Amino acid sequence: MAEALNIPVGSTTAGSIAVAAESTVATRMSAPPSYDVADFAVPHGREEEWRFTPLERLRGLHDGTAVADGLIRTEVYTPAGVTQETVGRDDPRVGRAGVPADRVAAQAYSAFEKASVVSVPKETVLTEPIRINLHGQGGTAFVHQVIELGAFAEAVVVIDHTGDAVVAANVDFLVGDGAKLTVVSVQDWDAKAVHVAQHNALVGRDASFKSIVVTFGGDVVRLHPRVQYAGPGGEAELFGLYFTDKGQHQEHRLLVDHNAPHCKSNAVYKGALQGDDAHAVWIGDVLIRAVAEGTDTYEMNRNLVLTDGARVDSVPNLEIETGEIAGAGHASATGRFDDEQLFYLMSRGIPQVDARRLVIRGFFAELVQQIELPDVEERLLTKIEAELEASI
């Protein structure tokens, strides 16, 4: 898909559409997925899946030296009808949505003590969101969370990360047939936090899954949302919004594995960057397997670079193993602040500070509107304002 590109220095925007007999999305990982950390070599940084990540800032999550010495205060608010349990590794629901794809995810799987499972029974339609608040109290933690929706259930889940922590996590979403799940994951960590997580969604027949990832805080945040389909007719929407500040590394690596026919996926991630060594990475892998006839997929990443010294790496990658698809496309663009927009607004008397604020709020508006939870939207806008105060 052709896009107008205005690429500043310190940015790469690459993309490819490959028609392949064998998937390179799967094979370019340095090891096949596994629950066992021993199946992965310690990364050295040149592997395809690690080449953008500052390993030296992962606090040992990647090389086995991290020790589970931390505490995360966890509050789970469940509306009536929803159950929350603490289970062991042998529970059949744990790890069913997806297999750890890299060493840190496998480390988290091998190291967590108890998993938390939140279940929404079949045909239960919630009117209030489920809220999971994770507040880091310092130290390192390994987390496994499962959210399970029975057939035709409908739920919204807000997972809120605050405080200080070094966390490696797997979050599983089991979306039953015909069910509807919306997940909002907010990364609003303190400045020193490190957060590496894999999100696994297994989308049932005719089910829909919507994920909204909001990343502001932390020293390093690396999220890996993955989607697979358990049957035909499923739909996945992956939205993301990040504001990468001075010195922060924020990495979002998406994989949508179209492994069933007549499924849809749509990914839109947008980020703003400011300050020296602000680094945002976006990888958008979409794989359309030979069985996945009738697939309809689109992915887009947009970055707004507000100051010098920030860097963006944006790599959409679409692999198609069948010709029988409804649609497939991708787009990526990274640009400076648009001076023409600023001129237009200022020529109507609007001071520069307010004009910039309008443009940036506008840039994020389509994603903020997806959240549909007033308190989260309000907090987000306040956060964006605060980030902007620092830059203007």
Next chain:
Amino acid sequence: MATLEINDLHVTVDAEGGAREILKGVDLTVKQGETHAIMGPNGSGKSTLAYSIAGHPKYTITGGTVTLDGEDVLEMTVDERARAGLFLAMQYPVEVPGVSVSNFLRTSATAMRGEAPKLRTWVKEVKTAMEQLQMDPAFAERNVNEGFSGGEKKRHEILQLELLKPKVAILDETDSGLDVDALRVVSEGVNRVRESGEVGTLLITHYTRILRYIKPDFVHVFAQGRIAESGGAELADKLENEGYEAYVKGGVSA
């Protein structure tokens, strides 16, 4: 009485091989209540004049002065110029994704008036102005200029003109790309503002067509970066019949 005074204005743009001079000594005075048409061939520098007065960063002023009621316009930032009373209706208004027309108009009016307009009177004010320009109320909820047709963009520019009530309005090829109906509606909007007697109008156009709807007091022919001839409304008739050839002969204009 508000007066925009342009004296010996020289303007360059950065081009390959260095700065290129576009305006080569423009003199013009526009008083409140007057309408001046600036006509000229493509590439003569008409739009550069408009954008230079508004303060677009692409243009460098290398000489001359621009004052509004004696205040130095060239010293002002873009937003200060607008708040001082200058308005530029653009030929190619810019899209601002995610910002609704209603939010934009209210933010702008708040900045121009120094306080947020009272909601009840404001809603009525906007509604009336939109009706007069034959704009669908749903228009207010669309994003600024995003997906607008050529005619919608121009109506939106004139809507702002009516709401912001400047001292001097510069209309840069507001007539271009409009069909006859849209041209009539847009011209009526301009005339409503002119009839207040409180605005000086600088109408930049390539064609004489719009002058059938908006009668100028003065017509200036712009060629090769300066005003080549000035006269009354009759000068437009001469241009209608003879074209610009007399002014571009031997020139570099395209």
